[in-house]
Amino acid sequence: MTSAHAEEVRAWAVGTPGPVASGPLEPVRRTVGAPGPGEVLVEVEACGVCRTDLHLAEGDLPPHRPATVPGHEIVGRVLAAGEGVTRFAPGDRVGGAWLRGTCGTCRYCRSGRENLCPYSVYTGWDADGGFAERTLLPADYAYPLPPDADPAELAPLLCAGIIGFRALRRSALPPGGRLGIYGFGASAHLAAQVALADGATVHVLTRAQAARDLALSLGAASARDAYDAPPEPLDSAILFAPVGDLVPVALEALDRGGTLAIAGIHLTDIPALTYADHLFQERDLRSVTSNTRADGTDFLTTATRIPLHPTITRYPLTAAPEALHDLATDHINGAAVLIP
Incomplete structure (x- = not known):
């Protein structure tokens, strides 16, 4: 376990959901503290912009909590690991995806269908996501990623892929x-x-x-x-x-x-x-409802085997509203990716 001090970071949050032209994304400062048990603190290297983020910003998906930071195609480096985390250590590159947690005990979880868990929670909907400089991720739902690949090309794999x-x-x-x-x-x-x-x-x-x-x-x-x-x-x-x-x-x-x-x-x-x-x-x-962690592991193995070549458009984190607008108006070919 490695400790980390709380730090204020730049991020974007969904204020009042509505059409992208109404400015639903608002710049915020968030205090991101040390990881709790089972969590890793991640410095975000890249975060893909998913159509689900657009649905959340525009209100097609009702917010689960106020002023949530969207983003669930997260690529970053572990800064600190919380109590009980053995899968990752500081310096490791990890990916944070849409599925953030499940109960592990319901009939769906027990039968390999955790994507249908009634108690499932999601990154960027139930907890702050990757439209930020740092974020916290549950280690058991994160994925190990290649350390030397372009993080912007890895990001779309975490949900779109x-x-x-x-x-x-x-x-x-x-x-x-x-x-x-x-x-x-x-x-x-x-x-x-x-x-x-x-x-x-x-x-x-x-x-x-x-x-x-x-x-x-x-x-x-x-x-x-x-x-x-x-x-x-x-x-x-x-x-x-x-x-x-x-x-x-x-x-x-x-x-x-x-x-x-x-x-x-x-x-x-x-x-x-x-x-x-x-x-x-x-x-x-x-x-199709969400995914299981097995889907994610199988896909990332497949992506390396083929290998896949994402078509991406890069935006600085400061241009998150422009990225959402371009997605809404079909001005992005392939995937949009924010770079803090």
Whole structure:
């Protein structure tokens, strides 16, 4: 265990949720103290800007506490370890992700489905996250990260990558199958690389031309507008765009026995579905809820094996509102990352 003194750091917190133009992020000073039992104090090297952060700032996700510091794609160095921490020591590089804690005793935790734990808590929603110079993380829910990699390139892996990986699993893509990806932001462009590395044919359906160009550069077989039909029936599809209108569109694009996985934590209302057009012939519709720590470990191993190449746009920590605005207006290709 290493002790650390409390220190005041710069951060951004969600004040009054609302459209990004209304300025929901407010600059704050936070006192970050020594780590408690089971915690590590982390100096933030980089923090990805996730669409979930945008949903929290704009009020699509109701705040769990006032003036929370968002950010849950955290890369940093351990400054101090609290009592009982044996996994990490000062100087280690660690990653902080969305899932921050679970009860460990409910039927979901006991059956390997801790992502469904009713008592789960989340970084940047239930506790302050990484839009800050320093933060505290529970050691049991942090990930060891390569010490020499670019922290800005590691950051999107901690949520966009992990959630995309779980969504890919939930889509039940068969070996060598045909995958449709709706929306092509931070999570989608990483999931596509995993699917392509495993031999899938990937078709991307998204509204932004820059995103379509990125998809083709990564090896997608086609890239069309979000409401277009793919050039062939799909075995599986993943909806990353938080647009409920695309659910029937994606279901209609599935071949018999196909599966659609909805990856986002927030989705606008889904229009009426008809059994014959959208669900008959054993089409499956699935949601994706958070992730397990096993998902995170498996994905980070996969990311190293492939290896993945995130497309990132860097912003200084002082420009967090601009990063959120660019995300909201589709002016980011790939992932946005804050650098303190």
